[in-house]
Amino acid sequence: MIDPALRQSLAAYDDTALAALANPGLVRRAHRDLDEGKVRLIAGSLGKAEVEADGHLVVLDARGPGAAPCACKLAAMCRHRIAAVLFVLTPTTEDPAGEETPPQAADPHELLAAFDPAALERWAGKASWRAALEMAGEPAKVDVQANAIAVELDGLEGAILILRGQGFDGIISKSPKAQRKALHAAAVLAARRQFGLAVPDTEPEADALAAAPSAFVPEPAFLAGIARALGEVAALGFNLAPVPLEESLFELSVSSRADALPRLAAMLRAIAAQIRLRRQRALSFDPDVLLEQTSTAFALTRALTAGDADRQAALVGQVRRSFAPTAPLDLIGCGGERWRTATGARGVTAWFVEAGSGRWLSTSLARGPGQDPQFMPGDAWHHQAMWQAGPLVTLAHARLALEGANISPDGRLSAPAAARAAIVEARAAPTADLPGTVRTWADLREVHQAQSGLGLDAGRGPAACLLAPTRTAAPFFDDFAQQLVWPVMDETGAWLALTLDHDEQADTAIEALEATVSRGWQGLVLVKISRERQGLALTPITLIGEGHPVDLTLWRKPGWTGRIAEQSWLARLRQRRLGSRTFTRLPRDGTQTALDAAWQHLIDRLEAGPGLQAMLEGARAAHAGRLDSFGMPVLAELLRKEGSAEALLAAAYALLIARQQRSAIPLLV
Template structure:
């Protein structure tokens, strides 16, 4: 080690297990090969850093510091830990261990070092958001600790692997996988706390943090700042909001995330995006959408001020991360295109373990990645095609969940075929899926679209297709054991071609997957067995002559359907909420929150209708506005109640 700083000895404790936690085993194997081939050489050294050159191509300069591998610096554009950093660590490890005498000092004990840490200092290093998260976590369950030289691997049920390397401190704890900053610091802190508990030592938390459900000062400040910002925006008028208003909301979203309020952060970030689009006069963004987004964030902030609100996951939300799932039965795969030009695919699967519908969406922005196109056979998600995903039940290795509760389309997830469709009881599947749809709930976040499986009767279950030329849609009559369903298909999309192809082909329709009021997929029984067809992705087979006339008629309708957007079909509650939103939008757009005589009369009528429908809370929110004495807080309260009642009505209608 002549000429090298003494702190480089820390890298001697980085065995392959530690480096795999830092990156992944594949990068470690490649780095070892490259170092063995002489690809890494010493460029310069100082008391603070060691600079190493990766021969390339291209040539890269990697800098190692005394803070360990997590603080190594590389200028390459790779997100996360790159092979250059791993190779630099391998070079440092081999250089240090190669220069040791056989009678050299034994490796330091990482557990003894960890147990010598001062809890107060570790809490400060982890940050208040991570401290709150771990303090509220149930630390039951065995903690596995395996020590090898200067490295200790720590894990517990459902956790990633945490590797402690002697000499690198709390910041040098290595966590396998990819996590948000707060989540990774929380995992490090939990590992330390568990090691202390394993040795019979308690962990002192900062004052009040350990009290469950207690709103912390920083959280209170974040809520107050957000509420004030939203109320100021409404008083200014939605039509007058600009980029600065969106930036303020973005700042509030970041503060909420740092204060361990992930759902509030997500709703606020969504509202900021809509405000920004409205300020840019985006045609796809309406004042009503901005009002609803602001009202949801405002309403959640108010709800979080209630006692014990932090004990409810439905209000706090949860961070994304690794998730364990059961066998997943595919229900539908749908290709979509947004008005902005963005496109993507959404797949819905039934988790037989948790008995819930899981959703995953992958997509690209307008103009991005020309190779990402609608295809049944191309690998669009998790490295496999829609055809493979719809080929039968699967398992996911390395599945991750996003903050919004949907599954992540990350390429780290691997799809494993569980079995084919043989043995699947479609009647039981339909009963379970439909029961979950009926029990759907509405919170402050995005309301998932309800998925139903409709099973046509064996005799005369599939009715005729008709063209609704006024709505420019195709109406398909399906008769079930419980009544008649009228399913609607977009005349401008590929769904009607696939549907008519199914009818012409003579396949038996065993079940239809309906999302909201859209038909997305069909289970068909063929001579080869059960199959799942995506109406927007599966290639169309040649139709018989009996359907060519209908096809030509539908194609004529499709030519005019592109400029038409049919009105949503609503029940009486939905129509009431839509009418109330029109008045609230007009008031919020201008910033003049005192209603005009006409608006006041409309609000009184809506309140009377709400009373007739038994919606006392909604009526009570609208009447003060009609009186003309309401403040901005009452306008927002009415907006969030109208928005959530409308969402609940949609869930119950489906």
């Protein structure tokens, strides 16, 4: 007789779960064997059943078919194991009458309660756990079944089944073995987040003090293997995007030798994800992003191989943003913004400038995707106290003396319990004579590079600065780019485009900007500078003029009812545009155009594949000659080198640095 406890422990293995473990055809064959009487019980004991399926002995226990030995010795899942499970789950005449009940959806909270995040982290291992945290954004779909939860992660094929009572090893998916632990851990985190259960903080804002980096000597053979894999990306990733290459990159990223290389491991996972998108012909695939990631990872591998001890810690990277104690700070609040990421993280960020040095610092109140449903960024901005002094709505527009805070290398301030701010002057608006205030738009490229860096030294986030325009024009809506464009002029007479993308998050900012500047506003503008494909983009954050500053994303117009009337501001903008000056974007200069063309040529070569690259040799020589004529002989020589994958990636990284150095400023004429 079959132990009822064993039957209960295997109840999650319905046809859907068994098909995910093997394939639907094998499940159908197992059902046929069962119907034809080819499956019988040999012996049953407490927690175990010995079942003969088509002449092969299978020994089942609570661990399920994946751990069951079968006499056929097949390494993959066989129909004998599946048939044995079906046999055990089939009611018999010996079962008590009325025991079988119609299947009902499981209680997700009860099912997921057995999957403790701390135990999940230990099961996954360091590298796979980091990968899981990266991938555990909002799931594309979560389906609660009778004895399982099916999770489909965005961009991944097939569902991951979290089975009741089977533990971490009983999670089922079609994922490759090297990716399995990371993907299964990500699915559990995504499911817990979906149903409001506690998940680890995946945002890099924790108040973790920086420790001295431990001595680390990269393993040359491991780095050489990564370099070869990146060379294969250049040879095949843009063209064929083979599955083994994606799996190889992911396997390298979660290997034990990658534990001490978190930065490089994260790059490899990002490259693998882009290769998957290329193979799927997804609209989100971006060859520019893939080339930038691959060439930067190749440069990082070379730099680690060179063994420059002075830069070792920065090159290796950190799992989380590190914070270190800082001296007392004299800060002037310049404004803030509300934001939300594509994965669902949301929060508010306040920006400060250090009065003496002009250094930009920021602090955030945020929650990760699905964390703390009660957290409302707007309410936190107005009511949650920071540094024992007051809410950000007050601190972001005051002069502060801050002591006991911690600071990260990229200028993020944390809020430990010991931090205390004293408000020196409430509502202290910054003035145009502050260090670092930009009056000439030609200086913006240098301001951005000073904060963000280049190549391997590039920072994670955008830069910030204050603009002091001498004149402004009426904002207008660019229908082609779907952006609000606000022209502002510097002291030399040059016009700059400040832009707001037209999306759900920006509607409030667009209406706030239109309502404020229509009244003849003059003053300073806090802007966020981001590097995009065609150059720099400048987004207005806060308008600082007469009266109280206007934080655009946090603005509420008088009589606000919670709805933004899009047609009203768009109609007003178009009406004011009639008869006013018409602006157009200033074309990029010859050097920028030559660099962009050479970059696009490399992408064309990579997408053409090895068989067709010879057809582009003439174009390569022409691009190299053009770079030579613009005074960039080193770049030209790198481009002329014969086309090994390594030489191509070296040329791509050099072009990437040159394009970053000469990022176009969005000027208007």
